[in-house]
Amino acid sequence: MTTHDHLLDQPHHDGSEVFVTPGTPALGDPVPVRVRVPKGSGARGVWLRTVRDGEPRMAAARPDGGDAHEDWFAADVVVHHPVTSYRFFLDVPGGYRWLDGRGVHDREVPDAASFRLTTHAPAPGWLTEGLAYQVFPDRFARSAAADARELPSWAVPAAWDDEPAGSGPLAGTQYYGGDLAGIRERLDHLEALGVRTLYLTPVFPGRSNHRYDAATFDAVDPLLGGDAALGALSRAVHARGMRLMGDITTNHTGDGHEWFARALADPASPEHEMYVWADAGPDVVHRADGVPPYVGWLGHGSLPKLDWATRETWRRMVTGDDAVVARYLREPFGLDGWRVDVANMTGRRGSADRALDVARAVRARIVAERPDGALVAEHFHDASADLAGDGWHANMNYAGFTRPAWSWLVPAASTVPSLDLPVPVPRRPASAMVATMREFAAAVPWQVTAAQWNMLGSHDTPRLRSLVGSRDLVEVAAALLFTYPGTPVVLAGDEVGATGTNGEHGRVTMAWDQASRGGGPRWDAATLGVYRRLSALRSSSGALRAGGLRWALVHDDAVAYLRETPGERVLVVLARAPWPGTRLPRHLLAPGAHPEVLYGDVALTVTGSGLEVAGDGPGVGVFRLA
Template sequence: MLELQRILGYSCAFVGAVVLLVAGWAHPRSEDRMPDWPRAITYEIFVQSFADTNNDGIGDLDGVTMHLDSLQRMGVKAIWLMPIHPSPSYHKYDVTDYRAIHPDYGTMEDFEELVRAAHAKGIKVIIDLVINHTARTHPWFRKALADTTSRYHDYYVWKDSSQITDATVEETGPDTDNVQRWHPIAGRSERYYAYFWGGMPDLNFDNPAVRKEILDIGRFWLKKGVDGFRLDAAKHIYIDHQKNHAWWQTFRKEMQDVEPNVLLIGEVWDRAEIVQPYLKGLDALFNFDMAAAMLNAVKTGDGDSLAYRHKQVREKYQAVAPDFIDATFLANHDQNRVRSVLNGDRKAKMAANLLFTLPGAPFVYYGEEIGMRGMKPDPHIREPYLWQETPGAPYRTTWIDPKYSTDSTVVPRARQAARDTSMLHHYTEMMALRNDSPALTMGRMQPVMLPNEHLTAFVRLHPEEHLLVVHNVADRAVSAPMPDSLRRYTTELFTSNAAAEVMPEGVTLPPYSTVIMRAPDK
């Protein structure tokens, strides 16, 4: 409750919240009229671990194509493929050829077939585009190393060792370890800049030739039929944020000239004040603040501030881009998996309830829907998908020995499909609920204050539907009175627990449960 008071500035009473609900509904925003996609559900796939069709132990594009039906039945409307380009690393975030497919994953023809098949099922395709840096083995960098007079030398960022001191930090940014980001070359005095590690030298976007190369690469993939890009390390293109903002506006314009409906989703992992201006050039940004807040609410059982926090973050973004797309998620390929963080199925299901009922365009990391486990280091949050039980399970990849997601810790998808209490069933149910509801998909959200810190409550408002959503994020049953202004929500649309009691006077929710009520007159 203290956290909620801090968020509200110690000035909000329940009556004030109800006034907000009524007053805020008078003028629907354009968000209420947006189409389902790109606000629909997107599924993130690490091809390496997803499905192996040629028994080499590594996932491939054909494996994704073969399982599009499964994703469609689950309610997925778009897929995001982690990097698919040639690379010396298993994760492929260090590219050696931007216009090719990694041979482990298949061929360009396989990719084209995947796009065709996905589009035939109404599923969009987004690919990871990693342009902050290349691999150290990229031909551009090799040519830069071989000849300092080559035009490719200026494709990267260089500085003489004698010029690199602690004072360089002021020149290259506020990070205290920036001096270590200048990497030596044997036998030379010059060093190259690499923000992440020495195997990923940063490209020099002050060079017009580099900018042209990247724009041409974007056009190439749009002509292949992709519907958008997930833009890795979007805030690290330049060291200067203002130059980043300008670059992404240029990139967006050039991509829209090829495909007007292209979707650009940026990874800007920072506080909201830093993230906000990037919406001048990017359609969508991942909401890292809310991912942490949703998980924390379930971990602590303190949920009364969650909807208010979400509203505050969204209002900051809407000030820059009223129709921005809020890419919400619980975890991704860089974070510990939800079921490991929350330690159990009930809490993981509760987190999914929050994700699919709060505003935003939800992204689901592969395997979350079957309760895969995983903790850092990174390879172990990217372990093989469990389709069926071993040994010899069809499609199971073997490129890594799993430590967290094994047959003893995770029930494979094939068995979960037959269980109406499984994580897969729960995700499928929640995704269908969201996909079928105009209010949950596109409606505005206004928080509701109920007198219990364990309850997260809000209404979702759409011209076709008005919903009241109440979550109990605690490990105990919770009751709260229903104020007069909300008693019109009398039709039960959904409950995750049959023991929930919803009456005009009040609500009683079992542990980790959700109830959604609909107003009969919308």
């Protein structure tokens, strides 16, 4: 056993209940915050530092208990702004240190990673209760009713077991016939997996299998079963205690949308002012049929961009009596919230930036219709400027979770392409993964971190199994997903080992015939068992659902971290490959207690000198210590 330096002798604070009084404060409230200072850190005193009215303020923290191993300090943060930042100053021999969301620093640091308290209400509790499950309707399950439906001209019929096209026109036109009744017939699978939220990609009719090019927002696609099918699915989902979220495109419609058709037919129509018309720019569409130049999403002519500078767009999408975002929250549909497609681009072009205004308005309308409704954004890169807590409840956490997890778990010399980058996914050490995760988590309030949609893949990415290459590493990745702060999100099929080298190629159908026989080449029963056990584990542990995060060890090939609530401490050990192992402090274990193995095969042994973690790998170990 080789002992590696652990991180548990560093002072620590996060926004969880262990350190911050729970609840949403009001302006002017003093909120007690606590900081853990191990005796080995050398800190002689602790101060709280805030910035009020543009000026830094320092206040000495008061002792707040401790034991032979650590001291606790507390101070009161006066919430003087809707988002109030703070960090800690540590007096140590030979200088001083700052403690912020990225860790401890022996230099000056900007305020970007300071801790944050916010007066904005957090995401509804159900959003983080358990697994969120993404379904691409055309590929999940096909009911018998699909056989009788007349296909539109754009659809190219495919057999259920056909391999999806990974590029070219066929990628958007292959039609497998999955529908909403088919999803309803397979809810037992979701329930057994521990799904708490079913998230559907768009259900509005379009000219593609993905339906992000809506032709109307006034009806559910007849190919999916129409309005009645969505209502029936919603009732069935809610009857099982689950929630149902839809997918809306606030940035654009399809060029076949009825609004766009009227805009083209009559330049004096209200619909004409709802779109962005422009003569120049890389996103401008110039057509040969006499249509005036207009802005398309990334220049795609099929996706004309909505103009949020006009009242009519606001009225039809958000504020009107029968606005799109409100209508489907009501019966008979009863959606519990929305995921917003390309939320980062909505209302943004050049000097125009109304994205936050849209987010706040959509959230306000959701809450007015459904007080516990949820709003999640799609944003592939740094979303921190949009996540102060008053707009999107959470974001699809590609930058702060997906990308760093991929880069740690991908094999060397992988050829699987990076998401939106012109190179394959690179293999990096755990230090790079952890630094990235800490930086992105530190840039938003803890209540946002605790609700972020963490994913190992989506309908826009390669499949996890194709990325990591083995069942063992899928298990390591899934363990990270289910034990990290935030909401675990799984794309339908990942739990049974689906493969695919990019988003389109990964939109495979579910092999229900193989499931009925106990497994097969496209239904990995062993991987399904892993996902079910990890999902149940998260549901059984308050620390894994809502605890803080304290990194304990970072080795190139292994990481360990603690998830903690006032009543529970869970140690998670993840290894991508064999490594030397380590020794952690014995006092992590509650007096008189023995480690309880919650999951995995990594060995943990209690000795007189500490907790000995074996260098097994690839491997997972999850242990309850207190």
